[in-house]
Amino acid sequence: MRRRLLAAAVALLLTGGAAGSAAADAPAGQPVRPAAASVEVPSGVSAGVAVFDRENGTFTEQLNSGTRFRSASVVKLLLALDHLWNLGPDHTVPTADRAWLEPMLRSSDDDAADTYWSENGGTAIITRMVSRLGLQDTAPPPAGYEDYWGYTALSARDTVTIYRYLLDSAPGPVRDFVMGNLRQSTRCASDGFDQHFGVAGAFGKPWAVKQGWAGSSYEKGTCGPPRAAAATRTAGPVAAADVDLTRPALHSTGTVGAHDRSIVAVFTLHPVGTSYGKAYTDIGRLTRSLNVPGAARPAGWWYGTWSERVNVRTDPSTGTSPITRLPAGVEVLVGCQARGEEVHVPPYTNDWWAYLPQYDGWISNIYINSPDNKMPDVRDC
Incomplete structure (x- = not known):
């Protein structure tokens, strides 16, 4: 069952898949990183x-x-x-x-x-x-x-x-x-x-x-x-x-x-x-957003999440103990996605999972702010 929440679609527009807007000539399916910029301070901060x-x-x-x-x-x-x-x-x-x-x-x-x-x-x-x-x-x-x-x-x-x-x-x-x-x-x-x-x-x-x-x-x-x-x-x-x-x-x-x-x-x-x-x-x-000489910037796509204490697991299934749990609503770096165990969070169902390289673990795509079960711009693992 595909997720069609308007809130999720709006959240995708706000958080974006890649870190920044995609360039017109960017290779399909590749993350896009903006050039280093002066400090970008989020609203209210x-x-x-x-x-x-x-x-x-x-x-x-x-x-x-x-x-x-x-x-x-x-x-x-x-x-x-x-x-x-x-x-x-x-x-x-x-x-x-x-x-x-x-x-x-x-x-x-x-x-x-x-x-x-x-x-x-x-x-x-x-x-x-x-x-x-x-x-x-x-x-x-x-x-x-x-x-x-x-x-x-x-x-x-x-x-x-x-x-x-x-x-x-x-x-x-x-x-x-x-x-x-x-x-x-x-x-x-x-x-x-x-x-x-x-x-x-x-x-x-x-x-x-x-x-x-x-x-x-x-x-x-x-x-x-x-x-x-x-x-x-x-x-x-x-x-x-x-x-x-x-x-x-x-x-x-x-x-x-x-x-x-x-x-x-x-x-x-x-x-x-x-x-x-x-x-x-x-x-x-x-x-x-900072200009940090010598920094290595990890590849991937930044996405928002929803729900509290989302489990990060060692593989795309619920059969293993969680590595850790995410702060509620945090934005995460997605490295790729793959099909795995089907997860049910009524009224939603999703068998796609996101790999989070900074955690070396997986979360169900059901918790990703995306209008579809499969994120449209993220490569398959």
Whole structure:
């Protein structure tokens, strides 16, 4: 049974099959990628962006790069660097610290951040790191919120400075430890959020990322098994000074390309009530618009999805356990499509499946925003 929902057709027009409009002379059945453009900020989104090309020593993108955002989990970079600042002469990271730092850097573990924040002086950590790295916009959480490490103020240009210190000035063992863990960023964060948005979704490896998110409207546990909401110190009810603490935040930072050629920092705020999938999609579109030297852009067609917690499976059937689950309504990169098990979601039926290369898994086309069972522009696997 073919899907004929008007909403699906409209969604296809909005999200598009390929990333951008097709050129008239493009080969049939091939994805089309637009030329690199200046920052394209989706409607309703506030953004601060900086892209630094380390090879040429220049910024290729800057948009509101000095604007302060609440850092959310991006501040964990500073927590880690502060804790490792006074290591012994060989700068070896102790095994006991690895047990805390690795999940904090790879999976954005909040318990580790709480521990380092309380044991190392809280706001004094930020004050120390501002002085040590010469940060221009970074500031501790506002008065009354000293325990909320995620309320630390941070800008895109300061984030570039942090990564430049890590790559060019930090002791070798510290650099290798921190960057090595960021290269092993897990798709599912410790709190169950899918954290491979922005840089991790827009570009092929090699990349290293530290992401951040905070928003009361974000659904809990967007990937992996369903999880109970965990207590966190990264969200609160009010705004203070020039840092917006109210709107949902989603940030993507890291390095892209061989030898960490480009440093990318993307900070975004979204309208109150925005779902995680919508914010995930919007920061993805923004990041894909950036001029990032050395970046590899994955081939495929970007499509929107519908329904909540759609299962991604190892083959085009429901007989295997899910690899993960998609954030509700997120846009995904489709590599190809193939016939598989027939899926029924009344009143719809579909036996076509989409292969998602960034997940190395499959979802039923029944959850793709397309007017037909088979996507019209996507090649067969």
